[in-house]
Amino acid sequence: MTAHSLDDLRRVIRRIETRRPKRPAGQPIEEVLGGELVDTGEGQLLVVRREFPLSHRHGRQPLGAVLDAPLDLLSAVARAEQPLADARRLLFLDAETTGLAGGTGTYAFLVGAAWLEDDRLVLVQHFMRDFDEEPALLAALRPLLERASGLVTFNGSTFDLPLLETRFIMTRRRWPATLPHLDLLRPARRVWNSHLADCRLATLEREVVGVVREDDIAGALIPTLYFDFLRSRRAGPLGRVLAHNRDDVLTLVGLLGWFGRALTTREELTAGELGGLGRLWETVDVERALECYRAALAAGLSGAPAQVVRLHLARWEKRFARWDAACSLWEEAARDVGFDPRPWEELAKFHEHRRRDFVAARSFVQGALSLAAATGAPIRTLDAFTHRLGRLERRLSVSAGDAPERRARTDSSSAEPRDIQFA
Numbered sequence: 124m125t126a127h128s129l130d131d132l133r134r135v136i137r138r139i140e141t142r143r144p145k146r147p148a149g150q151p152i153e154e155v156l157g158g159e160l161v162d163t164g165e166g167q168l169l170v171v172r173r174e175f176p177l178s179h180r181h182g183r184q185p186l187g188a189v190l191d192a193p194l195d196l197l198s199a200v201a202r203a204e205q206p207l208a209d210a211r212r213l214l215f216l217d218a219e220t221t222g223l224a225g226g227t228g229t230y231a232f233l234v235g236a237a238w239l240e241d242d243r244l245v246l247v248q249h250f251m252r253d254f255d256e257e258p259a260l261l262a263a264l265r266p267l268l269e270r271a272s273g274l275v276t277f278n279g280s281t282f283d284l285p286l287l288e289t290r291f292i293m294t295r296r297r298w299p300a301t302l303p304h305l306d307l308l309r310p311a312r313r314v315w316n317s318h319l320a321d322c323r324l325a326t327l328e329r330e331v332v333g334v335v336r337e338d339d340i341a342g343a344l345i346p347t348l349y350f351d352f353l354r355s356r357r358a359g360p361l362g363r364v365l366a367h368n369r370d371d372v373l374t375l376v377g378l379l380g381w382f383g384r385a386l387t388t389r390e391e392l393t394a395g396e397l398g399g400l401g402r403l404w405e406t407v408d409v410e411r412a413l414e415c416y417r418a419a420l421a422a423g424l425s426g427a428p429a430q431v432v433r434l435h436l437a438r439w440e441k442r443f444a445r446w447d448a449a450c451s452l453w454e455e456a457a458r459d460v461g462f463d464p465r466p467w468e469e470l471a472k473f474h475e476h477r478r479r480d481f482v483a484a485r486s487f488v489q490g491a492l493s494l495a496a497a498t499g500a501p502i503r504t505l506d507a508f509t510h511r512l513g514r515l516e517r518r519l520s521v522s523a524g525d526a527p528e529r530r531a532r533t534d535s536s537s538a539e540p541r542d543i544q545f546a
Contacts, residue, residue, distance in 0.1 A: 152252060155358040156365060166259035169250040171365060174243045175373075182333030184377035186244045189213070192383025194273075198303070199407045200386070201310040205273075205303035211239045212272035215379075217371040218283045219364060221346050230254060231286055232349050233364065235372040236267055246372055248365055253353065261296055273303035275375055277324050280306040307378050314385075314399030318428040324374060332377040340367050389415070394422035398432040405435075413439055430459050437469065446477065457490075462498040464508070467491035471511060481522065485515045 153159050158171035177187030189210050198206040207213065219233040230251075237246040251260045264287070268274075276283050284304065291298040311322050319330055328334045340348070340363045348360050385392060385400055392400065401415035416436040424432060437452035450473060456466035467487055475484035492508045494500075 152358040163259045163262040165262040166256055168256055168259040168263055171248040173246045176243050181373040181377045184332050184380050186376050188380025189376055192379055196386055197382055200403050201305055203305050207273040207303050207305055209272040213275055214238050214267055214271035215275045215372050215375045219345050219368050233368055235368040237372045261294055268299050275305050278308045310403055313402040317431045318395035328374045332374055394419045394424035395428050398424055398428055430456055434465055462494040462500055464504050481515050481519050488512045
């Protein structure tokens with residue numbers, strides 16, 4: 124192609140480009156996401172603020188219920204390192220990050236924080252439009268942390284807080300390490316682990332708080348949407364990310380209210396929740412734990428969760444030497460569908476060592492072996508019961524051989540029988 128034809132081609136392209144209408148400027152991100160750009164003193168940051176009256180219900184849970192939560196008691200049952208106080212100064216925190224691996228290369232690009240203010244809950248989301256806005260985000264969080272009486276998170280002990288602490292330290296800021304912290308994942312696992320599929324926040328939100336999200340985005344996809352925004356600067360898809368984070372924070376508030384009500388009144392709890400609440404109480408008040416266990420069974424708890432409750436309750440009845448109650452629970456557990464070696468073993472131990480009824484003990488061991496073989500129990504279970512059966516057979520053989528001599532000694536002596544230690 125000649126130089127002349129190239130010049131002609133360039134002129135045609137320029138003519139076409141000048142006639143093409145200019146692309147309209149994109150809508151500002153603060154308008155798309157419903158927030159405002161705030162100068163934090165260390166740069167600008169997008170801040171989205173929402174306010175909810177304390178009468179507002181997130182699912183079935185009124186937000187104002189957190190005011191009645193016994194924070195000292197909840198801190199104890201959740202094994203918080205420091206007790207929480209003053210619900211009005213609690214800070215509910217949830218972060219969305221650029222990945223789940225953690226470490227110095229992971230950023231918290233969106234941090235949702237909520238607190239009580241007068242007669243409302245204030246929920247503020249801090250979003251950095253690029254990585255160079257991290258100083259502004261951390262500067263915005265600092266006064267919130269300084270005025271808080273404690274932090275409430277879900278799985279924050281292992282992820283959110285260590286990540287934020289890392290970001291603070293890397294930017295030469297002081298992280299409030301002594302601030303009391305309540306991670307709701309710990310008590311949630313004790314309450315719901317035995318009768319819900321899992322203890323993810325989304326599961327508890329649906330089953331406990333009563334919220335079913337519409338058009339929600341999976342947490343694993345959130346980093347991808349953020350990186351897409353950094354490349355394209357299209358803010359529209361981020362609306363779902365902010366909605367996801369906002370619901371997470373509101374669910375934190377709702378869960379804390381649920382725990383407060385459950386620990387003080389036990390009203391409207393399901394049988395499964397009563398059983399789980401017993402596990403929570405075990406750490407601080409055994410008698411209340413036993414009350415919850417009994418209430419759960421009386422309310423019709425069944426299946427695997429009922430088996431867990433029976434064995435927990437029987438363990439405590441045994442510890443308090445309430446043998447009739449313990450044996451009744453073990454016998455009921457042994458009749459459960461399938462084969463669980465634990466109640467059979469406890470019954471055999473009770474009759475062998477406490478009652479010294481070797482015949483009854485052998486009967487329970489033989490029954491256990493029969494069920495174990497029929498249900499395909501592990502070899503180690505079969506071996507354990509076989510070993511116990513062999514020992515009982517030997518003891519019965521010895522008892523049968525020296526029975527006349529033992530009767531004679533008993534008639535001529537008033538000595539107490541030798542105490543036998545538990546196996």
